[in-house]
Amino acid sequence: MRAFAYERPKSLAELTAILSSDPDAVPLAGGTDLIIGLRDRSVEPSRVVDLKRVTELDDRIAVDGDRLVIGALAVMEDIANDPVVRRDFTALAEAAAYVGSVQIRNRATLPGNICNASPAADTVPALLVFAATVVCAGTAGVRRVPIDDFLVGPGVTAVGRGEIVAAVELPMPVARRGTAHQRRTRRRGHDLASVTLAVAVDERGGTRLAYGSLGPRPLLVTDETSELADAATTPARREELLAPMLSGARPSLRSMRASPAYRVAMLRVLALRGLEEASRRLRDGAPA
Numbered sequence: 001m002r003a004f005a006y007e008r009p010k011s012l013a014e015l016t017a018i019l020s021s022d023p024d025a026v027p028l029a030g031g032t033d034l035i036i037g038l039r040d041r042s043v044e045p046s047r048v049v050d051l052k053r054v055t056e057l058d059d060r061i062a063v064d065g066d067r068l069v070i071g072a073l074a075v076m077e078d079i080a081n082d083p084v085v086r087r088d089f090t091a092l093a094e095a096a097a098y099v100g101s102v103q104i105r106n107r108a109t110l111p112g113n114i115c116n117a118s119p120a121a122d123t124v125p126a127l128l129v130f131a132a133t134v135v136c137a138g139t140a141g142v143r144r145v146p147i148d149d150f151l152v153g154p155g156v157t158a159v160g161r162g163e164i165v166a167a168v169e170l171p172m173p174v175a176r177r178g179t180a181h182q183r184r185t186r187r188r189g190h191d192l193a194s195v196t197l198a199v200a201v202d203e204r205g206g207t208r209l210a211y212g213s214l215g216p217r218p219l220l221v222t223d224e225t226s227e228l229a230d231a232a233t234t235p236a237r238r239e240e241l242l243a244p245m246l247s248g249a250r251p252s253l254r255s256m257r258a259s260p261a262y263r264v265a266m267l268r269v270l271a272l273r274g275l276e277e278a279s280r281r282l283r284d285g286a287p288a
Contacts, residue, residue, distance in 0.1 A: 002041065004048055007049045009050075015051065026049065027049050028049060058071040059073040060074065061078060071166075072111050072164070072166050076099045076106075076110070076113070077096075077102065080096040090179045091181040091278075092123060092181075099113065115165055117153070117217070118192075124147070128208075128218060134165055134168055135166045137164060138161075138162045176282060178280065181197070182195075182270040182271075194262070196212045196218075197209070205225075208222050211267055223241060246264075249267050
């Protein structure tokens with residue numbers, strides 16, 4: 001492990017000044033990915049900058065007007081168990097509950113999960129389905145980036161030099177919907193997903209579906225015809241409608257978790273399962 005300095009700034013201005021002045025400085029919130037990188041030397045920072053004493057950052061999960069705000073320091077276990085998340089953003093609560101082990105979930109943060117930019121990140125498909133916005137703060141001020149624009153490629157995001165993710169915002173639903181998270185791994189537990197997927201079906205029949213671990217970054221697709229989610233649609237027609245929506249899957253040939261053919265086949269299976277579960281939840285009275 002390379003020696004590094006350890007910083008504990010107390011303000012956002014102090015934090016962003018450090019990050020702006022030193023391109024080799026890395027932020028520390030939960031540290032669940034950073035610690036692994038330090039150990040295997042894939043990350044060799046000059047400075048590790050601890051965010052936990054920055055007064056402008058917090059761990060809140062709260063409704064603010066027409067949006068749910070998840071603070072930079074909110075951990076996965078709290079997200080998975082939050083009553084508003086469980087009620088209005090069920091797929092995200094389910095995804096957060098799958099992240100690592102319980103010990104990891106009590107440290108890992110949502111911004112950390114998305115800034116790591118793994119194609120297999122569990123929470124990202126749900127964030128895509130819910131049209132999340134990433135709040136970036138830096139020396140130039142605050143800017144809001146849609147999650148679909150925030151994700152660039154493996155390990156690459158739209159975070160600029162000197163910026164950190166201060167919060168993630170999700171628009172509160174304006175209509176009833178049912179949502180579900182689906183995941184496929186080699187085994188139960190905290191294995192990395194070979195397929196991860198989220199689905200949302202609204203009361204007008206519109207469907208939003210996002211899937212990951214099948215290419216350089218997770219993808220969002222939509223169906224506004226209402227035919228896909230219609231209970232009267234035949235299985236054959238539903239498969240026909242899903243085919244172009246899932247055609248963007250390009251799993252790596254080098255992955256050891258599963259073969260490309262298996263992952264593509266399981267994507268179709270999980271999409272159908274997720275669609276069925278989201279539709280069932282909508283019928284059973286998912287709240288607005």
